Amino acid sequence: MTAEKSIAAVVVDVVARGTDRPFDYHVPETLRDVIEVGSRVRVSFGHRKVMGYVVRLSGEASYGRLKPILDVMDLVPPLTPELVDLGLWMAETCFCHPITALNAMVPAVLKGRYRRVVRIHPRFAPGTVLAPEEEALIERLRREGERPLETVLAWPGVSRSLIRQLVRERRLLVEERVGDRVTRRRTRWVKPAVSGQALRRALDALPPRALRQREILSHFLDRPEAVPLSRLLASLKAGRSSVDSLVEKGLLQLEEREELRDPFAGRSFEPTSPLPLTPEQERAFRAIVGPLREGRHHRILLHGVTGSGKTEVYLQAIDETLKQGRQAIVLVPEISLTPQMVARFKGRFGPRVAVLHSGLSGGERFDEWRKIRSGEVQVAIGARSAIFAPFSNLGLIVIDEEHESSYKQEEQPKYHAREVAFRRGMAHRAVVVLGTATPAVETIHRAGRGELERVVLSRRVQGRPLPRVDVVDMREELREGNRSIFSRMLQEALEQCVSRGEQAVLFLNRRGFSTFVLCRSCGKVMECPHCDISLTFHRTNRTLRCHYCGYAEPVPETCPACGSSHIRYFGTGTQRVEEEIARLFPGMRVIRMDVDTTNRKGAHEELLGRFGAGEADVLLGTQMIAKGLDFPRVTLVGVIAADIMLHLPDFRAAERTFQLLTQVSGRAGRHDLSGRVVIQTYSPKHYSIDLAARTDTEAFYRKELLSRKQHRYPPFCRLFTLLFSHPDRQAVMQAAFEAARLLKQALSGKAEVLGPVPATIPRMKDRYRLQVFIKYTDEDVAKAVGKVLRYLEERAEDPELLVSVDRDG
Numbered sequence: 001m002t003a004e005k006s007i008a009a010v011v012v013d014v015v016a017r018g019t020d021r022p023f024d025y026h027v028p029e030t031l032r033d034v035i036e037v038g039s040r041v042r043v044s045f046g047h048r049k050v051m052g053y054v055v056r057l058s059g060e061a062s063y064g065r066l067k068p069i070l071d072v073m074d075l076v077p078p079l080t081p082e083l084v085d086l087g088l089w090m091a092e093t094c095f096c097h098p099i100t101a102l103n104a105m106v107p108a109v110l111k112g113r114y115r116r117v118v119r120i121h122p123r124f125a126p127g128t129v130l131a132p133e134e135e136a137l138i139e140r141l142r143r144e145g146e147r148p149l150e151t152v153l154a155w156p157g158v159s160r161s162l163i164r165q166l167v168r169e170r171r172l173l174v175e176e177r178v179g180d181r182v183t184r185r186r187t188r189w190v191k192p193a194v195s196g197q198a199l200r201r202a203l204d205a206l207p208p209r210a211l212r213q214r215e216i217l218s219h220f221l222d223r224p225e226a227v228p229l230s231r232l233l234a235s236l237k238a239g240r241s242s243v244d245s246l247v248e249k250g251l252l253q254l255e256e257r258e259e260l261r262d263p264f265a266g267r268s269f270e271p272t273s274p275l276p277l278t279p280e281q282e283r284a285f286r287a288i289v290g291p292l293r294e295g296r297h298h299r300i301l302l303h304g305v306t307g308s309g310k311t312e313v314y315l316q317a318i319d320e321t322l323k324q325g326r327q328a329i330v331l332v333p334e335i336s337l338t339p340q341m342v343a344r345f346k347g348r349f350g351p352r353v354a355v356l357h358s359g360l361s362g363g364e365r366f367d368e369w370r371k372i373r374s375g376e377v378q379v380a381i382g383a384r385s386a387i388f389a390p391f392s393n394l395g396l397i398v399i400d401e402e403h404e405s406s407y408k409q410e411e412q413p414k415y416h417a418r419e420v421a422f423r424r425g426m427a428h429r430a431v432v433v434l435g436t437a438t439p440a441v442e443t444i445h446r447a448g449r450g451e452l453e454r455v456v457l458s459r460r461v462q463g464r465p466l467p468r469v470d471v472v473d474m475r476e477e478l479r480e481g482n483r484s485i486f487s488r489m490l491q492e493a494l495e496q497c498v499s500r501g502e503q504a505v506l507f508l509n510r511r512g513f514s515t516f517v518l519c520r521s522c523g524k525v526m527e528c529p530h531c532d533i534s535l536t537f538h539r540t541n542r543t544l545r546c547h548y549c550g551y552a553e554p555v556p557e558t559c560p561a562c563g564s565s566h567i568r569y570f571g572t573g574t575q576r577v578e579e580e581i582a583r584l585f586p587g588m589r590v591i592r593m594d595v596d597t598t599n600r601k602g603a604h605e606e607l608l609g610r611f612g613a614g615e616a617d618v619l620l621g622t623q624m625i626a627k628g629l630d631f632p633r634v635t636l637v638g639v640i641a642a643d644i645m646l647h648l649p650d651f652r653a654a655e656r657t658f659q660l661l662t663q664v665s666g667r668a669g670r671h672d673l674s675g676r677v678v679i680q681t682y683s684p685k686h687y688s689i690d691l692a693a694r695t696d697t698e699a700f701y702r703k704e705l706l707s708r709k710q711h712r713y714p715p716f717c718r719l720f721t722l723l724f725s726h727p728d729r730q731a732v733m734q735a736a737f738e739a740a741r742l743l744k745q746a747l748s749g750k751a752e753v754l755g756p757v758p759a760t761i762p763r764m765k766d767r768y769r770l771q772v773f774i775k776y777t778d779e780d781v782a783k784a785v786g787k788v789l790r791y792l793e794e795r796a797e798d799p800e801l802l803v804s805v806d807r808d809g
């Protein structure tokens with residue numbers, strides 16, 4: 001009986017006011033066997049046909065007459081019921097449309113694609129008189145069948161008005177088709193079409209000069225199983241025609257098979273076996289597998305210093321997970337999804353691992369995802385969105401470098417992978433492990449309150465010491481007449497390191513260095529005409545670009561404000577440092593890694609490979625080299641300017657600085673050679689820098705928590721940031737002040753409403769931007785905020801007004 005599947009609640013692929021709830025559809029008898037919660041379906045919505053996801057199946061309708069589900073799009077639903085549930089929860093907690101949340105969980109190629117097709121009207125009246133161009137169009141459509149509208153419009157003599165005319169006369173139909181962008185890779189295979197005996201007879205009957213055909217038949221006599229056509233032809237040096245004639249004779253047959261793309265095809269990974277664990281690692285391992293074996297949801301913070309062997313613990317815990325027939329997800333920040341990291345997982349688990357990273361093509365990503373959905377692989381490793389890997393029996397979720405800000409998505413749905421992991425962990429009774437040397441302040445706070453178990457790895461493996469860290473006060477350097485980017489201490493250390501034949505990593509925070517263009521006569525800084533932000537200088541093609549809207553202009557010869565020709569422009573920070581190294585240390589070999597040198601596919605990997613092979617003395621780079629790297633010959637780490645991030649208007653500035661410095665320092669002396677770190681700064685006394693240098697993690701978290709408590713910031717409250725934007729300054733002011741007033745009224749006594757104040761970038765893409773902050777602890781506030789926003793949206797009726805909501809803590 002499938003009567004309980006007669007009604008489907010569908011979230012449709014339409015983002016508009018009023019569509020943020022499921023709509024009921026009737027499930028025709030014929031589709032009841034295939035439809036499931038999580039299925040993608042085609043439905044009519046208004047006068048359109050759209051894609052949607054089934055979020056509930058039942059036997060009762062909320063309305064009398066319902067429109068039918070037109071089609072179920074996949075044999076296996078892309079979402080599991082658990083993921084559907086997760087999506088609806090995300091929509092609610094992230095203030096986004098359910099469809100936005102559901103779409104975020106499937107590969108991009110499955111998202112709806114809509115196109116219009118032209119075909120001949122089924123009730124086309126023959127015998128009517130047609131103009132020659134009409135005749136030609138109809139004739140061609142009759143031959144070729146239904147064609148996309150754009151294609152038809154490109155045919156000679158066809159215009160929009162001609163089509164409109166024929167549609168009105170009921171000779172043509174223009175229809176909307178809903179599909180996706182899925183492409184499948186197919187290959188041709190050949191196999192015998194007859195028995196071995198028949199093949200033998202055919203072989204005997206072939207004339208001796210039909211050499212290739214004889215060879216092909218002998219091949220199948222020895223090995224009757226199917227082979228890819230191209231492989232057969234290559235191995236026998238035969239041409240396609242020989243196979244074709246055997247197919248024509250009915251001896252062989254061709255078939256198409258679908259092949260899953262393998263982004264790592266043809267690459268071998270050195271197999272590795274589990275290492276004997278250190279006592280600390282052993283304790284961490286037991287903390288994980290205990291609840292894993294009991295099938296109990298549990299949360300663990302694995303707080304281990306850099307180089308303490310966290311990854312080995314993950315690997316062995318995953319091994320245990322697989323032994324129990326369950327699956328594991330490992331999240332790593334995109335930038336540390338390095339070839340080294342991938343090799344460690346592939347080396348241990350081989351083809352049981354799917355890797356999801358942004359370098360894959362849409363098709364490759366889809367295929368990796370299907371291997372997960374079908375159970376062909378049991379481990380998924382990837383960046384943030386891999387948290388949605390559609391496993392059905394998760395045992396373990398690992399989030400490596402859990403403090404990384406990239407785990408929070410910046411666009412809708414604005415989810416945090418950590419919160420999603422906890423929710424999935426509960427649903428599957430899985431263990432969630434957050435691993436890092438520098439936990440997020442909120443994670444430490446949660447551990448302190450017993451919401452997570454904290455397990456510490458306090459030592460590097462094999463008794464390797466943590467590197468010695470020196471802090472250099474750059475103000476002092478200037479006072480003593482050193483105007484170089486390099487302090488004397490860093491210069492000396494670099495020189496010594498390289499002369500010993502060892503390697504150095506120099507780290508530069510990209511934001512820190514002047515990349516803008518300045519007039520030295522009047523002080524004007526070149527700014528984007530659409531955003532209140534200075535333009536960035538790009539040396540390679542000598543342009544000024546806006547990193548927010550993409551605006552570009554050539555570098556001016558003279559100042560647009562005063563006409564002076566004393567224009568000073570700076571290369572990107574890393575380029576400047578590279579030049580300085582060339583000046584100070586002629587002959588030193590440098591590999592530069594920044595957005596400019598790594599935007600080509602595979603460049604990242606290639607540069608790291610060359611550094612690992614000893615082709616350079618210095619690796620110079622931005623954030624992207626801060627973590628995950630493990631090179632035995634690196635003994636010096638230099639931080640060019642540590643305090644840049646401290647001055648960002650962000651309550652996490654100190655936390656981020658501490659984390660970054662600790663992580664970069666961790667790159668030095670990880671193997672037999674001992675390491676050294678030099679941190680250059682203008683604020684050596686700041687606790688985030690001082691305590692990072694002294695590796696006094698506990699003191700840092702104590703101090704930071706105290707400061708957050710005093711200033712009332714997360715984790716001691718939760719924070720909403722509402723961003724209002726509009727092309728008109730007056731309109732945005734009005735909306736933001738009105739919202740703040742309403743919110744203060746609605747939340748009085750329950751939350752603190754601050755603002756509106758101009759956003760950090762007060763104008764972007766020609767839109768003025770204001771922010772309102774809400775600090776609260778009471779969960780009901782979230783609902784009230786949602787209500788006020790909806791009210792404002794509905795009342796404003798101004799399509800130009802955009803409000804975005806961001807939740808923190």
Ligand SMILES: Nc1ncnc2c1ncn2[C@@H]1O[C@H](COP(=O)(O)OP(=O)(O)OP(=O)(O)O)[C@@H](O)[C@H]1O
Binds near residue numbers: 304
């Ligand atoms: N039990 C062990 N015995 C010997 N070597 C080990 C052991 N565990 C890990 N190692 C080695 O120690 C090095 C550091 O380990 P790993 O990279 O796992 O540390 P980590 O804590 O993940 O580091 P980070 O957070 O700094 O990236 C690696 O080269 C690893 O192979």
Ligand SMILES: [Zn+2]
Binds near residue numbers: 520
């Ligand atoms: Zn000027």
Ligand SMILES: [Zn+2]
Binds near residue numbers: 528529531548
């Ligand atoms: Zn701009």
